[in-house]
Amino acid sequence: MSSDEEMMDTDAAPVQSNFSFKGKGKAVDGQNGHDQDDNLPWVEKYRPVTLDDVVSHKDITSTIEKFIEKNRLPHLLFYGPPGTGKTSTILAVARRIYGPEYRKQILELNASDDRGIDVVREQIKQFAETRTLFSKGYKLIILDEADMMTQAAQAALRRVIEQYTKNVRFCIICNYVNKITPAIQSRCTRFRFSPLPIAEVDRRLQGVIEAENVKLTPDGKQALLKLSKGDMRRALNVLQACHAAYDLTGETEIYNCTGNPHPSDIETVVNSMLSDEFTTSYQMISKLKIERGLALQDLIAGAYEYLETIDFEPHARVYILDQLATTEHRLSTGGNEKIQLTALLGAFKNTVELSARKAQ
Numbered sequence: 001m002s003s004d005e006e007m008m009d010t011d012a013a014p015v016q017s018n019f020s021f022k023g024k025g026k027a028v029d030g031q032n033g034h035d036q037d038d039n040l041p042w043v044e045k046y047r048p049v050t051l052d053d054v055v056s057h058k059d060i061t062s063t064i065e066k067f068i069e070k071n072r073l074p075h076l077l078f079y080g081p082p083g084t085g086k087t088s089t090i091l092a093v094a095r096r097i098y099g100p101e102y103r104k105q106i107l108e109l110n111a112s113d114d115r116g117i118d119v120v121r122e123q124i125k126q127f128a129e130t131r132t133l134f135s136k137g138y139k140l141i142i143l144d145e146a147d148m149m150t151q152a153a154q155a156a157l158r159r160v161i162e163q164y165t166k167n168v169r170f171c172i173i174c175n176y177v178n179k180i181t182p183a184i185q186s187r188c189t190r191f192r193f194s195p196l197p198i199a200e201v202d203r204r205l206q207g208v209i210e211a212e213n214v215k216l217t218p219d220g221k222q223a224l225l226k227l228s229k230g231d232m233r234r235a236l237n238v239l240q241a242c243h244a245a246y247d248l249t250g251e252t253e254i255y256n257c258t259g260n261p262h263p264s265d266i267e268t269v270v271n272s273m274l275s276d277e278f279t280t281s282y283q284m285i286s287k288l289k290i291e292r293g294l295a296l297q298d299l300i301a302g303a304y305e306y307l308e309t310i311d312f313e314p315h316a317r318v319y320i321l322d323q324l325a326t327t328e329h330r331l332s333t334g335g336n337e338k339i340q341l342t343a344l345l346g347a348f349k350n351t352v353e354l355s356a357r358k359a360q
Helices: 058-069 086-105 117-129 151-163 198-212 218-228 232-245 251-258 263-275 278-292 296-307 314-332 337-359
Strands: 076-079 106-110 139-144 168-174 189-192
Touching: 058 086, 076 086, 086 106, 086 139, 086 168, 106 117, 117 139, 117 151, 198 218, 198 232, 218 232, 218 251, 232 251, 263 278, 263 296, 263 337, 278 296, 278 337, 296 314, 296 337, 314 337
Parallel strands: 076 168, 076 189, 106 139, 139 168
Antiparallel strands: none
């Protein structure tokens, strides 16, 4: 096996982005300085242009830069959670290799749409068979969400990768690397994109906030960073939606826009389950769900975090967390919300009663 096809797992390390902003809604390309279209979604408007613009992941971008400089780019496999820069990185690589006309040298497919064997036999193979006259000597095929491809399609893809390595490089992008067959993994250099550090998301968001003149309160910004969970795409989409819907965006507006229950609602629900009479608690939670348009899963997700902040007997905490996980699993497999809420309330009441007996 040649050195450019060896396996490599690289974790991302935080690094300050060099991406700059100039004027309202103007993202400045580090190389050509052109203004972005004001009508674009902010995710596209502020997408990194060069490898230096990519937020965090310095280890990954510097390694790929060395591959490009030596003209020994291997097949690539990018994996990790959504919104961590996988697609942005490979598009920046394409610009770095091919210049402004990079779109003519790449084939970009979303495997969640084109997931069957036919797309491999037709689109991918047809593109791979056409040799390029470009000086670099190879074209680039980007397969996004490749973990959605069928096993038959992946088997066909393995053969295409083998046949056309001389004039094509593949970049396979997925969220779950275990869904990619070992035969394909072994032919690629692997890079893991970890969730972006909150400080890096904050830095990029601040640039967008200033460029777009977004009126965002400090508590709104903290809520946005918390809900993004290292997903830059989610953070930018929520910020743009709130900017369009509200003159001033605070914590409440962020939670309303995302559909997540407000922390005060979670506090009310958990305290009611622990202290109120069964019927009172059930009616209050049911009413809150209807008024806020919430699902029981939303409340459970918030309850996990809230329970970690209150003083609670350790064994009781473990039991309740286990009951929350059980309820969440049952709901995910089609369980009835009313029945599961009743069972969860019963578990809370039993826990409170047992804790009270132990304290006596």
